[in-house]
Amino acid sequence: MIDPALIQSVIRVLFAVVIITAAYIISTRNLSTLVSAYAFQSLTLVFMALALWSLEDAPILLAIAIITFISKVLIIPYFITTIQERIRIKRDIEFHFLSPTTSLLLSMGLILFIYIALSNILKDTAARESLFFFGAVIGLSLMLMGMMVTFSRKRAITKVLGYLSMENGVLLFGMFVTELPFIIEFLIVIDLIILVMLTTILSVGLDSTLEEYHDRLHRFHLVEDTEEGS
Amino acid sequence: MILAAFIVTALAALGLIAVSRTHRQMNSICIGEAAVFLGLEIWLLLSGQIPVLSLVLGNQYFFIDHLGLYEALIASIIFLLAAIYARGYVDNLLESRELGRGSLKLFYVAWAFLLALIVFAFFSDNLALFWIFTELTTVVSAILIAILYARDNIDAAIKYIFIASVSMLFSFVGLIFLFQISRSTFDPGTLNWTVLMQQAPAFPAGMMLAAFALLFIGFAAKSGIFPFHTWLPEAHVRAPSAVSALLSGVLLNVGIYGIIRIFALVHRTTAVSTVSILLLVFGLLTVGIAAISMLPQKKLKKLIAFSSIENMGLILVGLAIATPVAIFWTLFHVMAHSFTKAGLFFSAGILHRQYHSPLSADAVDDMHDVFRFQPVAAWGIILGGLAIIGMPLFPVFLSKLFILTQLFTVSLPALVLLLVLLFIAAASFGYYVISTFTQVSQPGPDAHDIVAYKTPAGMQWPIIILIVMIFILGTVFTSGETGFLNTIVAELMF
Numbered sequence: 236m237i238d239p240a241l242i243q244s245v246i247r248v249l250f251a252v253v254i255i256t257a258a259y260i261i262s263t264r265n266l267s268t269l270v271s272a273y274a275f276q277s278l279t280l281v282f283m284a285l286a287l288w289s290l291e292d293a294p295i296l297l298a299i300a301i302i303t304f305i306s307k308v309l310i311i312p313y314f315i316t317t318i319q320e321r322i323r324i325k326r327d328i329e330f331h332f333l334s335p336t337t338s339l340l341l342s343m344g345l346i347l348f349i350y351i352a353l354s355n356i357l358k359d360t361a362a363r364e365s366l367f368f369f370g371a372v373i374g375l376s377l378m379l380m381g382m383m384v385t386f387s388r389k390r391a392i393t394k395v396l397g398y399l400s401m402e403n404g405v406l407l408f409g410m411f412v413t414e415l416p417f418i419i420e421f422l423i424v425i426d427l428i429i430l431v432m433l434t435t436i437l438s439v440g441l442d443s444t445l446e447e448y449h450d451r452l453h454r455f456h457l458v459e460d461t462e463e464g465s
Numbered sequence: 466m467i468l469a470a471f472i473v474t475a476l477a478a479l480g481l482i483a484v485s486r487t488h489r490q491m492n493s494i495c496i497g498e499a500a501v502f503l504g505l506e507i508w509l510l511l512s513g514q515i516p517v518l519s520l521v522l523g524n525q526y527f528f529i530d531h532l533g534l535y536e537a538l539i540a541s542i543i544f545l546l547a548a549i550y551a552r553g554y555v556d557n558l559l560e561s562r563e564l565g566r567g568s569l570k571l572f573y574v575a576w577a578f579l580l581a582l583i584v585f586a587f588f589s590d591n592l593a594l595f596w597i598f599t600e601l602t603t604v605v606s607a608i609l610i611a612i613l614y615a616r617d618n619i620d621a622a623i624k625y626i627f628i629a630s631v632s633m634l635f636s637f638v639g640l641i642f643l644f645q646i647s648r649s650t651f652d653p654g655t656l657n658w659t660v661l662m663q664q665a666p667a668f669p670a671g672m673m674l675a676a677f678a679l680l681f682i683g684f685a686a687k688s689g690i691f692p693f694h695t696w697l698p699e700a701h702v703r704a705p706s707a708v709s710a711l712l713s714g715v716l717l718n719v720g721i722y723g724i725i726r727i728f729a730l731v732h733r734t735t736a737v738s739t740v741s742i743l744l745l746v747f748g749l750l751t752v753g754i755a756a757i758s759m760l761p762q763k764k765l766k767k768l769i770a771f772s773s774i775e776n777m778g779l780i781l782v783g784l785a786i787a788t789p790v791a792i793f794w795t796l797f798h799v800m801a802h803s804f805t806k807a808g809l810f811f812s813a814g815i816l817h818r819q820y821h822s823p824l825s826a827d828a829v830d831d832m833h834d835v836f837r838f839q840p841v842a843a844w845g846i847i848l849g850g851l852a853i854i855g856m857p858l859f860p861v862f863l864s865k866l867f868i869l870t871q872l873f874t875v876s877l878p879a880l881v882l883l884l885v886l887l888f889i890a891a892a893s894f895g896y897y898v899i900s901t902f903t904q905v906s907q908p909g910p911d912a913h914d915i916v917a918y919k920t921p922a923g924m925q926w927p928i929i930i931l932i933v934m935i936f937i938l939g940t941v942f943t944s945g946e947t948g949f950l951n952t953i954v955a956e957l958m959f
Binding site: 430 | 607611641
């Protein structure tokens, strides 16, 4: 077996990578790199689940790694990229309330806040081993950073990516704090895929005039052709 | 086994809608689905074998207790009436080209699926399963909002999805907390509500408080509690009125149901004192925001939507008091509000068909001569309005009265504040109805430029049925009804 100490330091490096991708998602204006950043972030989670699996030998972690890889590294980024190419949006330069710099500063504050809050709440539970505690902090921070993206960006498609990044945070948090039954993890992924599909389809509608929207829906075979008479 | 019957009905309905070709067929299938659901629930009610545990394959994911059955009954009745109402309403939407024929199938599939999701949410024992179903109801009901040919609808749907889903993720973190709490108390840990209720007295208060706060964020967003209520007025106004009735009468209950379940857990721990204050504060804030927003309102549907927010706030206040009597009347209020609000939205839908401006959807409703054109809808609004502001003879009067008297035992300032706010809400409703419904155009040659919308009987009967129902609920009290509600309170261990 691999040395546990090595794995622990690998996980620490992965924590840093996750935070960097989150910061990138907050600040970038280019939509296609946004999607790649999300896919990369999910891939980091896959590696983290694998590293934890080799540490703890819980089969659930392997299952999480597989399902995350399939859904969040392959299917969802592919879907968003396809839609994005068809509707030809390249950039989302409109930020609602927060400029990227403020967001980054704010997220640093958030991480600190969560660290303090969590060390208070988890004071007397078993979860307070350093690595697991750190995982919970990073997970919640990622979640709040995702929320900032959701509420500070204007385009629905960017909001979706913020939401997805939030969900990654929840996954990370759940992975380090406790072991949820597999059925729950699986159902969440299903929910996520449905939500992403719906919101991206709706965002096609927002980013175009209505006639074009219905043309596009027909082209994607999302609604059937008009039936005459009833 | 009974659960299998529900699943088969839902699947059959979805399958039949997929192969049916006309609007009439799809609508009848939705009516049928709701009727079968209602029949199954009444059978469950009469057979007296609830609570039913371990329904499928001996697992513990689902169960049916009195609270779940109660909520499912309310949901099925409203879905049944709304489906009957929808036939005429959707026909008119098709005629005015606000809804495309191509989207019709999607509309009814989402409709039938929504009923199934809501009923399964109420029958979930496992809280994570409940979470999933609740989350899916957001997505499916957003389809029902976005279905009309208007950009504002898509806007409202997207706002709804993001506010509700983002908040629901916080709930999920709350569930992870809860699971960890139960795991540190009892290995291997569970999220089954029935088991958690037995373990709850051993849970640490601090962790429970954190779990409740996180769970509350999501369920509060689903039920339109301040400060997560911002999606609600927009979604309710933009949605077709048949859907608005579902959103307000059924979907808000899903969030409240979640809060009731979690609060019952917290009530067994020492964290209950802090949580009660939290609920009371949020309840009062919600009623306050709703009452103040209702005052300058010029649009009927928006007024009714804000009134829903007000009632959700009142339900939170009732929960916060947490005495058995208060819980009893809070549960009664859930039912009273659902039926009254469905009737109001049905009536508003007819008026909306009659008077809506083709030029701009956001224009102020220009209503006049309502009694000449739409007598049933006008009386629906007047009687429904009297019912919702809590006039005697209607059920909301009873629940408001008893919640307020119970609040007196807890805090007098809160009672005074709540009374003032409820008065503002009632006054703004009354002001709107009086100022709008008394507008009569002068008889003259050019006064009849508006053509009376011929309301199909199918759109008027649901309103009459609901008015009669709430009248009976407000005046007749059977021992069966009292016993049923008392059993719920006992099962929640208040």
